[in-house]
Amino acid sequence: MNDTAGPSEPETTVLQSAMRGLACKCPRCGQGKLYAGFLTLAPSCDRCGLDYAFIDTGDGPAIFIIMLAGGIVVACALIVEVKYQPPYWLHAALWLPLILATTLLPLRAMKSLLIALQFHHKAAPGRLVDRAK
Secondary structure: OOOOOOOOOOOOOHHHHHHHHHOOEOOOOOOOEOEOOOOOEOOEOOOOOOEHHHOOOOOHHHHHHHHHHHHHHHHHHHHHHHHHOOOHHHHHHHHHHHHHHHHHOOHHHHHHHHHHHHHHOOOOOOOOOOOOO
């Protein structure tokens, strides 16, 4: 990742980077759009020109969302089942929309957050070290 903050640009704090990520803005300037679609990244920032080719969040955002959403939905479903014992069709009617809401709504912001933190910490792919030298 060669497009880091230059000498004229002040270093951002982790909190500033996180806020840029949650706002789905460019991790460098905080103003340009990060996405061209719902989860499709733009090729580069339309304000500062940062090339987004370095971005690789992998499955990170989905894993965090699944863990959080799964905990929320399972806890709610267990409480409702123990307290009210509703029929199965009511469980489906209650929990399917909640699952969709708790997974799809925060996914874009979580992906942006991980991108901003990746940029802030200058994370790069791992490389093997040749110790024979």
